[in-house]
Amino acid sequence: MQAYILKRLLQAIPLLFGITLVSFFMMYLSPGGPTDLAMDPKIKPEDREKMMAALGLDQPPWVQYLNWLFHFIQGDWGTSFIRKVPVMDLIWERLPQTLLLMGTSFCFAALLSIPIGILAAKKKNSWVDYTSTFFAFLGLATPNFWLGLLLVMLFSVYWNIFPAGGIASFLSTDSGALDQLKHLILPAITLGTADLAGLTRYTRASMLEVLGQNYMQTARAKGMREWVVVYKHGLRNGLIPVITVFGLSLPSFFGGAVIVEKIFSYPGIGLLFLDAVFQRDYPVIMAITTFSAMLVVLGNLLADILYAVLDPRIDYK
Numbered sequence: 001m002q003a004y005i006l007k008r009l010l011q012a013i014p015l016l017f018g019i020t021l022v023s024f025f026m027m028y029l030s031p032g033g034p035t036d037l038a039m040d041p042k043i044k045p046e047d048r049e050k051m052m053a054a055l056g057l058d059q060p061p062w063v064q065y066l067n068w069l070f071h072f073i074q075g076d077w078g079t080s081f082i083r084k085v086p087v088m089d090l091i092w093e094r095l096p097q098t099l100l101l102m103g104t105s106f107c108f109a110a111l112l113s114i115p116i117g118i119l120a121a122k123k124k125n126s127w128v129d130y131t132s133t134f135f136a137f138l139g140l141a142t143p144n145f146w147l148g149l150l151l152v153m154l155f156s157v158y159w160n161i162f163p164a165g166g167i168a169s170f171l172s173t174d175s176g177a178l179d180q181l182k183h184l185i186l187p188a189i190t191l192g193t194a195d196l197a198g199l200t201r202y203t204r205a206s207m208l209e210v211l212g213q214n215y216m217q218t219a220r221a222k223g224m225r226e227w228v229v230v231y232k233h234g235l236r237n238g239l240i241p242v243i244t245v246f247g248l249s250l251p252s253f254f255g256g257a258v259i260v261e262k263i264f265s266y267p268g269i270g271l272l273f274l275d276a277v278f279q280r281d282y283p284v285i286m287a288i289t290t291f292s293a294m295l296v297v298l299g300n301l302l303a304d305i306l307y308a309v310l311d312p313r314i315d316y317k
Contacts, residue, residue: 117203
């Protein structure tokens, strides 16, 4: 297993290199730049050129990329053009909040999708199955930005149950953890709804295939209780295809957090990335893009490792 993990990590190096290369030149070819936003239009052209030189933007694009790559490999992720602080510090400052949001959304999706998917498979073609299917397709078809605005309008504006945004209230009698939980509920539901719907459908389809296998019939013939047959024998095999979706959901949570954090003014990496795009803050954009690409690689690797955990017959050599 260790050799397999090392091999996968080595294979990811050219992939990450290609992603950074494409991302850098797409960013370079986009209109505008940090000097257009940071300087007054009345500034003299020579002063603008001095600022470009100070930021290293007067060099050819391939030189800029090689300089960025050389420093990135050494652990220097650059300095923000706008905030004038190291990008690494900005990311580590925002990362805990994004991880908390992603983790809560992931638990929300996983803890609901698996039981609902199993129940829908057990009650095939019943009202339970049709209801879960309807809400699953509704969740897949609903854009998260629209769902977020709807939840804010209902639960914050009309009913005043949850706060509309941020991570803490200025005036609150609740404890710090409870107050943060209240701020976390609406963004987590918004971010996790689409994955909840998709995982429910995948779990149902996988369990339908497993429930009809001969070994399941044999387990029932031995007099085992139905919940033992389903959860001990069926679920472990039924979850193997679903693990792929779980692994690929990691980067989707990160990508969805960009819009969700903006809607709820949630100070995470997604909001930082969106602000950097508007401000043409190139070091921040490149660092977060590369970081999200790493999440994709780790998500796929995590899925492969969980395959071996769930099914001992799978052996990576």
